[in-house]
Amino acid sequence: MGTSPKADGRAPIRVFASSKSWIEGNATFQLEHVAGLPGVQAVAAMPDLHPGKFGPVGCVILADRIHPQLVGSDIGCGMGLFELDIAARKLRLDQLADRLHVLDQPCDGDVTRALADAGLGATAFDAALGSIGGGNHFCEIQAVDKILAPDTAAQAGLDRDHAYILVHSGSRGFGFSILETALRNGQTALHPTSDEGNAYMSAHDHAVQWAKLNRRIIAERTAVAARTDLRLLNDLAHNMVERQAGATGDVMALHRKGAAASDRGLVPVPGSRGTLSYLVEPLCEMRAEALASLAHGAGRKYDRASMHGRVRVKRSDVARLERNPYGGIVVCGDRGLLAEEAPEAYKNIDRVIADLVEFGLARVVATFRPLLTFKRAQSDAALRESNRSKSWKEDRR
């Protein structure tokens, strides 16, 4: 770890990655750029740091103003971990894989009721509630691999025999539209208590709650497919900004750009879809230095575009990518996405976790192995075709 001296008006950067964790040069370059943005006072980087569209993913930025671009378009994106009320060995995974295709259809249940129960008003994007989305988003059925902190695991009610669901999804078109509106109005930096700042935060917080509900509904649909009940272990957003009191009483903005909060319970840290995932307990000692945050996953090693060259998406490769090394199933109808999201596109999650442990940021509670990973099942072409036919029907009315 190094703390850069404050030079060129750049905020100090603290990197919680050992020399064993490979970090791409462009990610470091982006990190330095972000540290030089207006009003930035401190930056913390996690071992899963990798280049992003606007600044690197896997970092935390404390500033005296809100930078909507740092939060990005998927406001409220995060991880929900749920326990299913069924033993993992009792699941019929092939059957469940078939049934989970309902996740590609809109909810047929009463989404209005779910929104009302969550205290949320209607949005123009509610038809997408309960859908996973694309990119690195997934819904994964897991089994406990090892419990490494039995006391903490027992406190959380973890049962080594039960199946678990880890949902990675966000606010779909809703968060996207909020960023779009902010940028259209030229709002690249907002004072936290200005009218514009308040309006952004209000829309942002709505999207954070919407995304959390989205993960809940995805998990509930999965539980229905498995004919069982579920219980929430924890749900944490890793793309978000929150206001907090600064040292001199002024209001600051803490941006988590692909980083999980370390002050609100156990943190699920997913690996790639071909590795173990972790549940970790944040430790307090270095919390302030790490800006109250932890790594949010393995982090990409190769960008999406380059994966198309690295992984040939022939039939034999598809067959390989549709299984994981644990004998589990990966459902992803989109060949291109399958290549982009191949496990080899990601850094080693064990190394990322080892760094968190070595820096005293967390300890491992349990590991989970993937049994069934569900990603967007329809290809791009199929989705476009389906949208086209929908709008054609609307045009005809």
Next chain:
DNA sequence: ATGTGC
């Protein structure tokens, strides 16, 4: 990441 485009 995106009710993801000419």
